[in-house]
Amino acid sequence: MSAPGQPLVTIAVPTYNRAATLERTLASALGQTHRELELVVSDQASTDGTERLCRALAAADARVRYLRQPTNAGGSTANFNLLAAELRGPYAMLLADDDWLQPDYVERCLRLLVERPELAVAYGRARYFDGDRHVADGRLHDHLEEAPAARVTTYYRTVDDNGVMYGLMRADALRGALPMPNVLGNDWLLMGRVAAAGKIATIERTHVDRAVGGTSASVEKIVQTFGISKLQARLPHLTVAWQVLADVGWRSPAFASLPRAQRLRTALLSALGAINWRSLAYHAFGPLIERAGRLPGLRWTSRALAAVRRRFGGDGVLTPPPGEADR
Template sequence: MEPAPRVTLGVPLYNAERYLEDCLDALLAQDYPDFEIIISDNASTDRTWEICEAYAARDARIRLYRNPRNFGGHVNYARVVELARGELFKWVAYDDVCLPAYLRTCVAALDAAGPQAVLSYPRTVLIDEAGEVIGPYADRLDLRDRRPWRRVAGVARNINLCHAHFGVFRMSALRRTGMIRPFLSSDYTLIAEVARLGEIHEVDQPLFLRRMHGGSTRQAEGATAASALAWYGQAGRRVRAPRMRMLAETLRMLSTGSEPLGTRISSAAAFLATWWARRVRVRLGRLRRSVVRRIRASTAKGNA
């Protein structure tokens, strides 16, 4: 039996033909060679499977699996973890691009930090449909405090577009989580859970190109709650208070598990307090902007 690779790259797919070749070319160009690519196709109806077969014929590190029907994106994300053999793991979205030093740099960060670090990810650059640079994006999830509740509070304070969950995980930690769950913004819940388990390290290099396009279900311009629910295999369902659902699920997750009771209670309390403080700041900011606009409009009308 061949030895297991150090890193597994899990690529869950559904109708991904538009950007898939760019994605796979970038993975095969990584300058850290000790990896396998697990592709799980959710019964695509376009050329996705044909492209996958062509790439697998060229590189033995690619292993292909195909579901008999579309089980939903969250199921497929769990499937590639189930099939993985690596000590370290990274999810890969078909429409994003990892620059050649991505794996080497993130693996080195985990090795340097030791077992207290459970996730590393690089800085993000946003690109458009054509691959043109939009600009850098500050994830602000470099969470190295040794106290779990402080790391969890950092997630609640700063998470927005969630790119850290496309970083490199220690598999032993990832498999202790619920991973991607069947509700909107479940990636927030995952990162909070990971932060409770250990440190998250941001690599100070822009090695991740996140593509923003109308076909994305991950908060890109044009994406809707309905399209996101379709990604979960829940098309046609009504969206009711998605952020409240995320908050409730995150608190439930943080308050359970095998960690000491004090860690669970302090982590849940820190997330709740920080999240609501953030929501209050956002609403106050909107209120201030509204008041300023009204004052300026009134002043302009009086000077007319």
């Protein structure tokens, strides 16, 4: 449990120039049925109304800590990493500045973590919204294998939208997974490391609600936000697979307890599991088909590509709500 005077749960929100969505995010955190929590907002020198909003909330509610960084250096990855030192409670979670929590989210996730000490993460299943319209559900993440290597490989076979990153975690597991490198797929690397630290379970009766169209709306937008090479957007799943191979295989200390041969095998299986082959094919051949569709007599190829994307998606990021795929 928490030490006297310290919160039981820390909710950490990195933000930059998102005042329009941040107010709903923070209200959902402060409105949790579990009240013994602290809300820490790290603002990378926003130039909109973010500072005014956060200072007003901090003045009105002692549970709010507002940290204003002097610059936006390092982008969103640096801001996530800065929050590692601010996790004062034994349980912690990250919350994006355009997402919001159901009122019982922390209460339900915390109850499961207390009841099951083998869990590193309790995750209320993500739901995705376009405005007020529910458009998709995140993947279920139940990685309950006893062996860390097995949990890591099943995580990478499962992940797509990675809403599980916004589950409630044991703070030690989250700290042990940070810092995130500023590379494509870094949120997957983070949760692969957490999976090595402990089991992960999904609660389907509560949700973290996420707005589509943010940083994760497309690979190109992620590349632009992170400030990394546009070349990585050409075959993003191969880029991510390489990052997974390196992170699990030799780069991250989170996997150091695995025997060398097992670690390399886990890295290879994880990297292969991280590849969305449908998305890989789309990114590899989609631009060629689009260019061909501009030629006389081949315009049907562009129409066919558009139909395929409407039916199956391009990046392969979201899972349709139950029943929608059959309609």
